[in-house]
Amino acid sequence: MLFSIIYQLTMKRYNYYIFILTLIVAASCAETEEKSVQVTNKQDYMGYLSTNKTTNFDNAVTEKDFWSNKMDATSDTTSVGSLGPLAGAYSTMFDNSGTAAYLCNAENLYKKGIENSAHNKDGFTRSLAHNYISQHRFKEAKEILEESYEGISNKRATEHVLFDVYMELGQYEDAYRMMELGKNNSDFNYLIRVAKWSDFKGDLDNAIKYIEKARDIANARDNKSLKIWSYTNLGDYYGHAGRIQDAYNEYLKTLQLDPENAYAKKGIAWILYSAEKDTEAANQILDSILVHHKVPEYYLLKAEMAEYNNANAESEKYTNKFLNAVNEGNYGAMYNAYLIEVYADENPEKALQIAKTEVENRATPESYHLLALAQLKNNLQQEALQTISNHVEGKTSEPMALYHSALVYKANGDTEKVETLKNELLEAEFEVGPVLFKKIQDL
């Protein structure tokens, strides 16, 4: 359950309009059977699990050593030439290990770059903003970007990152303005942003269309990192659309390019669990990832699968592992959304406190539905209803937001709205996963 909630956060919204159109069909067949489709084939991916290699991480360490030696060799300088690549190496080390300290190393280097660079303060500023976004420090990212944008800067590049930050902060009009300034249907950077925008508007068809266009550009350029980015994102979007086979294919394509890609492996694990109900195989994948990539969220998926198997003690064990990993990992605000979910039942006060911080940090519908959940669990039904009415209803079609809205409406006795939302949510079986799907059925 917990992970499916998280999964929603990840996998984003869904096509509201399609739901409406297909409601009648959905209603007639939604509760008929426990579906289990077969998409995966162990032979496709097993080869990627057994690898003990950590090539991406090792290469990044080699780069880190090279650039830091170069800095040491010119200790009388501010080393702006080495700062960027060194910070990049740390960021890659973080991406491939989940160790937050590397992200902090990169942050400090980018700050030095901003301070010391004669002509490229804006380049370092964009990199630092990117780093802040990874750390969920959105307001700081916005602040430095806006200041840089006002000053001497490469406008187009800065507009792209400003779009990203505005979306995180729920400043959708500003985000749209930034996006339109760079409108160019043959620009990868524009296409991935207009895809995100389409998804935000609930237009999954266009989101997919634009990501596919971006994917075509990545392919035409034969650019490995852009291909990986496109394939994994496309896999997720196909997942939202219920195109499980297509999603699976994208994850496999990613692994062909990057056999260590944890994100693609996790995507396949989700297919195994949600579509095929094969938690054993899914756990096998997660265990193989966890050897090198110790990121807390995998424990949540394990906890959810244990819950699915009615192994409640085990589920609790993994939930605690998640909490420990977050607490020990020095992740700052990065896992707040997850923590609200986790604490909602057992420590509602704490959940509410984190939710308030999170809304302060990013005033988006995705934060507000969590606040509403926390309010609900603290027996503040009316406040919860107000939160949903003012900040969530009609503003997002993300399944998790819809589910929490339904809980709030139910607690406030609005059965009509509960029924509407329930019918929409029943369409998202793959995306929500079996544990949550059951709860939706019971709404």
Next chain:
Amino acid sequence: MKTIYKSIFIALLAVTTTLTFVQCSDDDDNGNAINEPTCNDGMMNGDEEGVDCGGTCEPCAVVLDFSGTYVQEDIMGRPGINTVFGGTNMVKNSFNTSIVSGRMNFQPIFEATMENYFDVYAMSLDLDPELVNYETNILGLDAPTFTTVLAEFDALQVAPDGETTYFNPATGAALTGRNLADDVIDISLILIFGGGDLENLNFSDPETGPLLITDGVGAGDRDFSLAFPYMSTVNQ
């Protein structure tokens, strides 16, 4: 070019105006009468994916597509223009997407940027910035003319006859090309900061003042004796 090339090429021409090319695999067709499908019978048969290619035959040729419009993202003539003058909005946002013959607007920015470098050093030396300025350089170019050359004529001049060099103090040849060995940094610094007397350059003595006419770096152990492509393989 072989059969595959021709057939695909012609087929494409027939269908579309998009011009394409293929990389050829090098099997020749022959005129033998054949019963069994083979990889050189000039027909697509058996498990072939194209005429005499694919399946159990050699992989099919790749169709090369060179169609489309390509739009400028970067441009370079002389070394360092962006680097030296890249600290302004206008250069950051439009220099690389402008054409060489359309850069009149950049000249005043270049001149101001250059003058600003002098001001920084004047102030650090407690001198009046008004008194520490660019001086007509060894080419005899004053500030407006020099920055006009940099902004509006940003190309390497390349002489087909005679020595090609960015500047060779030994022979006096200048502005006839750019060699791999040319110390374009020092030359550029001299042109900006050195003033007009090659024998007595400004900012040349770290004992008495700022050193601004050399970065103190030479070509090191780079090998300039190589035949085409003239550059050595990579640093390992």
Next chain:
Amino acid sequence: MKKTKLFAAIGGLGVVILSVFLIAADHVDAPDVSGTTTDIADLYAFEGDNPNNTVLIATLQGPLMPGAPTNEAMFDESVLIEFNIDNTGDFKEDLVIQAIRRGDSMYFFGPAAPGQIGLNSQVQVTAPMSSVKISGTGETITATNNNMSFFAGPRRDYFFFDFERFNMVTSGEVAPEGFNAEGTDFFENLNVLAISVEVPNSMLGTAPPHVGAAVGLEGLPPAYNVWVSAKRRQ
């Protein structure tokens, strides 16, 4: 000074790209916006070993660290590299030599008059075409065709420059000292991708009077005006 895109190439940075792995909630974190594959590092133009030839070299995507970053660096198939030659003295390209990667080879077109001058180009597919297999790290594959020679692949960076100190000089941080008498060559142990063409001067037309005459520099020999551009497919 130098290196067109040095500042842009550094800091923006190339390596990071995807923060997809950690917080799934922000999966749509964008890849780094600074595409570096159009970044031109340097342009060289000089007389070849055969004095009747001119050599044109463009270096790209530098600086590259030795090892994996160099080994994995690839020319971008959507980027057209164009050597522009003005042989009339108006700083508009009269001839272009174009280079673009397809698969494992670099394809060259020209020298030929461009279909249009300025910011937009098409590949001059009707011009004479040549190709050379792109060299791997440590190998040197060249090709000759139409009396021209061609190369594409990773090379040692021949640009030498105390970049770090330059930044401090430029920012005023080391005013009033300026440069060190003994500098440190930032590029000494770095690499680039290079595209090289050696072309007979007879194929470049007659050189116009040297532009120096326009600003009072007398006695300079006739000279083509040459620049390189990187153009991305739309």
